[in-house]
Amino acid sequence: MKLAYEISHLLAGVMLVVSFALLYQQRIAAVLNAFAAQSITLALAVAWAAWSEDRPDLFITATIAFLLKGIVIPVALHRTVTRLGVHREVEKVVGVGMALLVGLALCGLSQALVVKIAPVAAGLARDELALAMAIVLLGFLMMIVRRNAVTQVVGFMSMENGLILAATGAQGMPLVVEVSVAFSVLIALFVFAVFVFRIRERFDTIDIEALDRMRGDRR
């Protein structure tokens, strides 16, 4: 039993480390690869939980995560980036050092919060919850510190990875909920994709700040 928790913590920890990697990557291709790595780790973590806790429905979740987020979406985004021909550098708003420091603070916050609110009886599952929450917050942070539309999509998907990890840790989250979450994320992704193409068509860039020029009502 102890070993099962150790391994699931290890996998969750790897996901968190990849989240940090996502924050400091300079190139879009590297960001997408890191995201694929995170999703595959997620799939492993979920599969491990399915095997060790004998919850076979989680294998479906793991498969969805692996196929969709580990392979299909990164490949699709890679192809999008090449087709768009945008420059491969990621425009940043905040420097890497600053972003990493903020990320560290967020990790501390989520650990402190989970220690406070989760019941002690939850035991080892608490740590996993703290890790998942840190991943969600880091995904959100990534959406803020990058100006590129593709990296915003990646940040969003990374948040969703954190959510699924949390759901796996929490006992008894039904598959229906997970499937619906996965589908809503997929739909959101489509919206993002269309959005990215439209921006590109109009402005020859996918820097989202370009959108602001289009607002006639700006004061």
Add this chain to the structure above:
Amino acid sequence: MLGVYGLGGALGVLAVAALLATLTRSALALVYPLCAIAAVVLGAVDLHVLLSDGSLSASLPLGLPTIGLRLRLDPLSAFFGIVVNGGVLAASLYGLGLDRRTELTPRVEPLFPIFAAAMNLVLIADDAYGFLFFWELMSLSSWALVVARHTDPESRRAGHLYLVMAALGTVSLLFAFGGLAGPAGGYSFEAIRALPPGPAVAALVLAAALVGCGSKGGLIPLHAWLPLAHPAAPSHVSALMSGVMTKVAIYGFMRIAFDLLGPPAWWWALPPIVLGALTAVLGLLYAVLDRDLKRVLAYSTVENVGVIFVALGLALAFKANAFSAAAAVALTAALLHVLNHSWFKSLLFLGAGAVLHATGRRDLDGLGGLIRAMPRTAVLFLVGALAISALPPLNGFVSEWLLFQAVLAGPTLPQASLHFAAPAVGAMLALAAALAAACFVRVYGTAFLGRPRSVEAARAHDVAVVQQVAMGLLALLCILGGLLGGPLAGALGPLVREIANSALAAGGGPTPLSLVAFDARRSVYDAPVIALFVAIASLTTLVIVHRISERRTRRGPAWDCGFPDPSPATQYTASSFAQPLRRVYGTVAFAARETVTMPPPGDRAPAHFSVALVDYAWRIFYAGPARAVLGLAQRLNALQFLTIRRYLVLMFAALVILLSIAAVTT
């Protein structure tokens, strides 16, 4: 069972009337006969329930899923139902006399039955959802009636203010019911009664109920919409809004404070008593200074709502101290005043409608001499004016007399604040009663007596017979309600006993019709005896005056001090009548300032006289908050023009701050 069918059928008739009037223009004329029939049926069912002291209930699978709609007609609802349907009947009769081609419009007639049905449904709703839904339906349908003449900017302004105040009231009632339902969330009145809230929640619920019902009834400082909106509607709708809809607000307050909130604590009484007394005096000060006939009537409604709230507050205070006899007197006073005010205020508004129809004018200074042009309306209006001035033997006196009996019992209350408040409130009510008399002498004197001040007033003519019948019915009720005050109070006995654990002793006075407040030695009002005395005294005076005036012609000095200038402008006007009162009270209450601009010597330009009034209630409670909201909105407007990333930053910051708070505090 018959009663349930009667209610359902009558409400169905109202729905059909609204539907027909919406569909075809030719059906507009059908609205008022159908409404009159429905009002008679509904009133009969209400009367039966009130007198038999029973209740009808029904549960319909309408509305919110799994909750449905509970309806119940108990004696309290039935009493207010009689008030509502009496008003609807009179207004429908008046509507029958409207000109079929020129005065019926698809903007008014389809909404009239909806408004009538909504008021009835508020009374019989037996859960919070139904109550709020029908309350809102009542607000919206009456709002649509207010803005029926939407081309008039005044009307639109009144409608806007009314909509804002109605929304405020409904939101506040929403909170009141939320507090009543408690954490378990039982929204049926039965569940609320079973679990009365604790003292802190009760205080909040009471405050919310005062704001919610007070804004509909016109409790100061929530009164500002009422004198704008009530006059803006067509006159028979004004009669309904002013005479009846304010009573539905009072029903709401009574339902919450006396029924749902459980046994009262003594301090619940303070806000209604203090606000009510302020409302009574200030409402009439506004009324005395206003020059618009319908607006004066609307301000007088504000006063009467204040009087009723004082009576309700006293009833709460007595009930909390288990002084059940005094509680019964105060409650009977409140209920009788509700009934009486609905009659005479509807009568006066219909009379004002007749004047408006005949002359096209509402400004008092443009009327005058109508007693010759429209004698029947003049007599009926006089009955209403006497009744609202609380002169015996008419009905207004009965309820005000009972109220003063309750006020006089106030110093027996053990709590110091109530103990001292009672005489002060009594003095304010006495002032209000005197101001009411002055106000209606002014209205009647300027509109109906003297000589016409405008061409329109000179060319006036009496209104259609059926409209006179509508007013006559109400005038008859005012007279009968005055003479039969004792039996009426007796008929309310079971309802009063249910709430106050005691009721006025039926009979026991010197004559069968006398009204006994506490006991037959101390406080008895014998309306027929007073009526007889008034009749003898006035007939004697009449005879004496007649004898003196028939004596030989006297010769006077040959200048015109004895005979007025032929120009009607030299008459006493509404403004001149109000001037002494304005000088006494206006300088304090409204910071009234009079300025006279004289032309320089030798110049033949006319001098100017002007009066500036400051409406403190408006400035503090309306203009101030409105400016603050606008200023804040302008600041926050910048938030609407951020970049996507900034929005995300805001969301992220909010999330992190909330999480940090959770991490620190739990």
